[in-house]
Amino acid sequence: GWIISxxxxxxxxxxxxxxxxxxxxxxxxxxxxAYDIAxxxxxxxxxxxxxxxxMATVSHYILNHHHHGNSNNNNSSNSTxxxxxxxPF
Numbered sequence: 001g002w003i004i005s006x007x008x009x010x011x012x013x014x015x016x017x018x019x020x021x022x023x024x025x026x027x028x029x030x031x032x033x034a035y036d037i038a039x040x041x042x043x044x045x046x047x048x049x050x051x052x053x054x055m056a057t058v059s060h061y062i063l064n065h066h067h068h069g070n071s072n073n074n075n076s077s078n079s080t081x082x083x084x085x086x087x088p089f
Contacts, residue, residue, distance in 0.1 A: 001033075001036075003033065003037075004036060004037060004040060007023075007037065007040075007041060011023075011041065011044070013043075021043070021044050022044060022045050022046075022047070023037055023041065023044050023045070023046045023047070024046075024047050024049065025037070025046065025047065025048040025049065026049050027049070027050065027051070028048035028049060028050045028055075028059065029050060029055055029059070030055060030058055030059045030062065031048050031050075031059035031062065031063055033048075034046050034047075034048035035063065062084070
C-alpha cells in the first residue's frame with residue numbers, strides 16, 4: 001500500500017546509533033497495517049492504538065492467540081491458513 005511504500009522511502013532500512021526510530025499506528029482497526037509494517041520493518045518497534053474495545057479485542061486475538069494450521073483442523077493437508085468466523089451482533 002501507499003503507507004508502506006512511503007516508509008520504504010523515508011524510513012532508514014537500518015536503525016541509527018541512537019535507536020530512536022518508532023512507528024505508531026493510530027486508529028489501527030484490526031491491526032493489519034501494523035502487522036504488515038512490523039513484518040517488513042523488523043528493526044522498528046510498532047505500536048498500534050485502537051479506541052474501539054471490540055476492534056482491539058479481535059486484533060489481540062488474531063495477532064496473539066490464533067495459530068494458523070492448528071491440529072484440530074479436519075483437513076488432511078498441511079494447510080498454513082485457517083478461517084475465523086466473527087459475529088459482532
